[in-house]
Amino acid sequence: MKTTPYFCLLLFYFLLLFCVAENFMKAIEWKITARDGEARAGILRTRRSEIETPVFMPVGTQGTVKGVRFEWLETEMDARIILGNTYHLFLRPGIEIIRELGGLHRFSTWNRSLLTDSGGFQVFSLTDLRKLTEEGVEFRSHIDGDRKFLSPEVSMEIQAALGAEIVMVFDECAPGDADIDRTRKSLEMTARWALRSKKKFIQLQNESADTGFLSEPSAVADGLIPASESTALRPPATAGGSDLSGRQALFGIIQGAGHLSLRRESLDKTVEIGFDGYAIGGLSVGEEKSVMYDVVEFLAPQMPAAKPRYLMGVGTPEDLIEAVWRGVDMFDCVMPTRNGRTGGAFTSGGKINIRNAKFARDSQPLDSDCPCSVCRRYSRAYLRHLYQANEMLAAILISHHNLAFFLDLMRRVRQAIKRGNFAEFRREFLRRISDN
Numbered sequence: 001m002k003t004t005p006y007f008c009l010l011l012f013y014f015l016l017l018f019c020v021a022e023n024f025m026k027a028i029e030w031k032i033t034a035r036d037g038e039a040r041a042g043i044l045r046t047r048r049s050e051i052e053t054p055v056f057m058p059v060g061t062q063g064t065v066k067g068v069r070f071e072w073l074e075t076e077m078d079a080r081i082i083l084g085n086t087y088h089l090f091l092r093p094g095i096e097i098i099r100e101l102g103g104l105h106r107f108s109t110w111n112r113s114l115l116t117d118s119g120g121f122q123v124f125s126l127t128d129l130r131k132l133t134e135e136g137v138e139f140r141s142h143i144d145g146d147r148k149f150l151s152p153e154v155s156m157e158i159q160a161a162l163g164a165e166i167v168m169v170f171d172e173c174a175p176g177d178a179d180i181d182r183t184r185k186s187l188e189m190t191a192r193w194a195l196r197s198k199k200k201f202i203q204l205q206n207e208s209a210d211t212g213f214l215s216e217p218s219a220v221a222d223g224l225i226p227a228s229e230s231t232a233l234r235p236p237a238t239a240g241g242s243d244l245s246g247r248q249a250l251f252g253i254i255q256g257a258g259h260l261s262l263r264r265e266s267l268d269k270t271v272e273i274g275f276d277g278y279a280i281g282g283l284s285v286g287e288e289k290s291v292m293y294d295v296v297e298f299l300a301p302q303m304p305a306a307k308p309r310y311l312m313g314v315g316t317p318e319d320l321i322e323a324v325w326r327g328v329d330m331f332d333c334v335m336p337t338r339n340g341r342t343g344g345a346f347t348s349g350g351k352i353n354i355r356n357a358k359f360a361r362d363s364q365p366l367d368s369d370c371p372c373s374v375c376r377r378y379s380r381a382y383l384r385h386l387y388q389a390n391e392m393l394a395a396i397l398i399s400h401h402n403l404a405f406f407l408d409l410m411r412r413v414r415q416a417i418k419r420g421n422f423a424e425f426r427r428e429f430l431r432r433i434s435d436n
Contacts, residue, residue, distance in 0.1 A: 048212075
């Protein structure tokens with residue numbers, strides 16, 4: 001059949017419109033559903049999950065949330081997003097193995113959303129084992145002493161191989177007590193690295209290096225992946241949609257330590273580059289808690305209102321409440337599982353230590369107000385016995401409860417914002433913590 005010039009022209013315009021649509025389709029969609037003062041409730045859609053915010057994201061450092069099975073996170077806690085750690089997965093098992101096995105989703109069988117950090121924080125905590133230059137950071141592995149190198153470009157390559165839904169730029173984290181000159185140099189480096197990160201990120205997306213890419217996010221969200229392609233993957237929570245690109249999203253990081261003028265400067269530089277979301281970094285690194293609250297209160301309302309706001313590495317239940325009050329949407333912290341491994345349990349009446357002798361005959365659950373399966377079944381006395389007997393189940397059960405408590409706290413926070421009584425909720429929550 002002879003092809004007419006009209007048909008060729010029509011085909012050309014169709015392909016042009018398709019390419020434009022591909023370039024302008026979003027990796028994530030963020031929508032605010034309710035406000036109460038600065039506090040915001042919203043929905044964050046990724047290619048794999050529909051995430052209600054404010055949200056607490058459990059930390060899966062080594063591709064696992066320590067001591068907690070994915071089945072529990074999925075079915076009981078309904079966690080829609082967890083973290084993976086670029087630094088640790090880079091060192092072990094190594095990116096080539098993870099890429100060969102299909103990316104972190106297939107390697108770990110977690111098929112809901114992932115956020116991966118850039119590795120910057122972990123590298124910069126290795127003060128005596130690293131060498132910093134404009135190009136990147138050379139450091140020695142804490143595992144075997146081998147020399148390794150991370151840069152904005154390498155970090156983006158690693159995170160593309162991991163295939164997370166949300167990727168973080170490679171940044172430098174100045175110490176919490178850094179003076180203004182040291183902090184300015186750090187944030188200027190972070191801004192230059194953020195631009196390099198974005199350039200490499202775009203290149204890798206165009207080269208299809210993202211192992212988590214989904215050409216049909218809605219099909220995955222509805223559990224329509226053929227069995228032959230998803231033998232080990234559970235269908236994720238409602239997600240995606242044909243209006244999403246199926247690609248990764250990139251978040252920028254705002255630094256500046258406790259210096260408010262430098263925080264504003266870092267914010268301006270980061271927003272000028274342009275990202276899918278924005279994170280507050282460099283807090284909870286040794287500064288006074290009042291400094292952290294002051295920075296968040298100053299910075300959060302000035303961050304782009306139409307993008308999600310992420311406070312990295314924070315924190316206690318009180319920290320989450322105070323940061324939501326100041327306008328933050330996303331959180332992560334190792335605290336629930338780290339404390340769980342040492343007998344620390346978070347409750348609606350404050351934190352308790354199950355090792356204390358006073359719990360030896362206590363038949364009450366960890367928290368009478370907690371709906372988790374641990375609190376419905378086990379007593380404080382039994383959990384203390386497990387801990388004193390060095391049974392690994394003690395750490396597993398307390399970690400499970402702690403994560404359930406954090407996730408349920410965020411659910412109640414969202415409800416309070418939607419009802420318009422978050423101020424009252426905050427007062428009552430902090431009062432109970434203070435009284436105990």
